[in-house]
Amino acid sequence: MKKRISNNNAMLSDKTVGKSDIWLITVTFALVAFGVLMVYSAGSYTGERIYGTKYYYVYKQLMGAALGAAAMFLFSRIDYHVLHKLRYFILAASVILLAIVFIPGVGITNYGARRWINLPFFTIQASEISKFGFIVFAAAYIGSHEGKITTFRGILPVIAVGGVICLLIILEPNMSVTICMALLMIVMLFLGGAKIKHLLMIIVPLAALAVVLILIEPYRFARLMAFLDPWESPLEEGYQLIQSYYGLGAGGLFGVGLFNSRQKYLFLPFAESDFIFSVIGEEFGLFGCLIIMIGYLFLIRRALKIAMGASDRFGSLLASGIAAIIAIQVMVNIAVVTGSIPPTGLPLPFISSGSSGLIVFMSGIGVLNNVKRRSHKSSEFMFSKVRMNKKVKIPRRAKIARNDKKIPSPWGKGDRVSGG
Numbered sequence: 001m002k003k004r005i006s007n008n009n010a011m012l013s014d015k016t017v018g019k020s021d022i023w024l025i026t027v028t029f030a031l032v033a034f035g036v037l038m039v040y041s042a043g044s045y046t047g048e049r050i051y052g053t054k055y056y057y058v059y060k061q062l063m064g065a066a067l068g069a070a071a072m073f074l075f076s077r078i079d080y081h082v083l084h085k086l087r088y089f090i091l092a093a094s095v096i097l098l099a100i101v102f103i104p105g106v107g108i109t110n111y112g113a114r115r116w117i118n119l120p121f122f123t124i125q126a127s128e129i130s131k132f133g134f135i136v137f138a139a140a141y142i143g144s145h146e147g148k149i150t151t152f153r154g155i156l157p158v159i160a161v162g163g164v165i166c167l168l169i170i171l172e173p174n175m176s177v178t179i180c181m182a183l184l185m186i187v188m189l190f191l192g193g194a195k196i197k198h199l200l201m202i203i204v205p206l207a208a209l210a211v212v213l214i215l216i217e218p219y220r221f222a223r224l225m226a227f228l229d230p231w232e233s234p235l236e237e238g239y240q241l242i243q244s245y246y247g248l249g250a251g252g253l254f255g256v257g258l259f260n261s262r263q264k265y266l267f268l269p270f271a272e273s274d275f276i277f278s279v280i281g282e283e284f285g286l287f288g289c290l291i292i293m294i295g296y297l298f299l300i301r302r303a304l305k306i307a308m309g310a311s312d313r314f315g316s317l318l319a320s321g322i323a324a325i326i327a328i329q330v331m332v333n334i335a336v337v338t339g340s341i342p343p344t345g346l347p348l349p350f351i352s353s354g355s356s357g358l359i360v361f362m363s364g365i366g367v368l369n370n371v372k373r374r375s376h377k378s379s380e381f382m383f384s385k386v387r388m389n390k391k392v393k394i395p396r397r398a399k400i401a402r403n404d405k406k407i408p409s410p411w412g413k414g415d416r417v418s419g420g
Helices: 002-015 022-051 056-077 081-085 087-100 126-144 152-170 175-192 196-216 218-228 239-251 276-308 313-337 355-389 396-405
Strands: 107-110 113-118 123-125
Touching: 022 056, 022 276, 022 355, 056 355, 081 087, 081 126, 081 313, 087 126, 087 152, 113 126, 123 126, 123 355, 126 152, 126 175, 126 313, 126 355, 152 175, 152 196, 175 196, 175 313, 196 218, 239 276, 276 313, 276 355, 313 355
Parallel strands: none
Antiparallel strands: 107 113, 113 123
């Protein structure tokens, strides 16, 4: 019986493919196009001063957008169940890439952190790939062990894998992505059905560990103090946050206009990447920021809707995980730029400069679209089967006529329709 059900599910997965989610794709490309525009606006002066051309950052962003579009199309066409079969390979590749970062001559060190892998024509950030590698593994494991997730022993493999990835990322060091990964792990377990008491057994030690990591590194503790009072060190740790405030404040309601930002002229560090939302606020004002936030909310809501309509548990968790990582990064980035949480480096999805993150996030959108396409007709099929299985009401006169004339029952020999 189980074999028959699995065969039927496979048949539905292979043969029932619906239409793409046009709104999901449209909003994604709109954010990416806007991101290319803002990377040029925020990074043109820095690119010209450091690299000799104001198009340096926008060229890299355009290359990332082109490769991301190709990856999105590819993942939209390939059955997402292939990811389930390749889950261990994807996870192993993610961990290996994180380890390669520490090899001298291969890993690139910038600003005291070793986070990038040097390739002949471009660099990749291994931590961006590891987030989605973890999502695939966690969705596959939780989806296949539904009964075990309610026990603490059942969630240990997810915790172990998440712990290894977090350890490799914090050694780079990269605390912001480590926090992001930890939050993603907790969300995935929660969505998978883990008990709250088990989640608290993870959250409490993680919170204590975060405090220890802040205290043992002087620069992290200085950032925390700068968050509490940035004007205490306006030319050091508090400088970036103060400049972000200036940018957002100068924008007012409607902004100073596209390309008219003043903070991007080397006043605001990382204006083209981690703090690009501040430049958006300066050039487009509060209303421009709200439009971008609405775009993200629409994208996340669409992803959750796809998760709810997925044809199987793996597809649902996969889509939920992608929605979660987008939501986490957007919330953390905007919270940092607005001074709501201590400063940390985390890019804004689809908009911040960085080809690795752009390609990976666009690939995630392709997976979302594939889940939607694979669940479209199968959902219609299931709903139609439910309608077919409902009891059909027959008028009383028709019942009497059938009984009188000995008309054979359309439900078969042994089935009868009760009268009255």
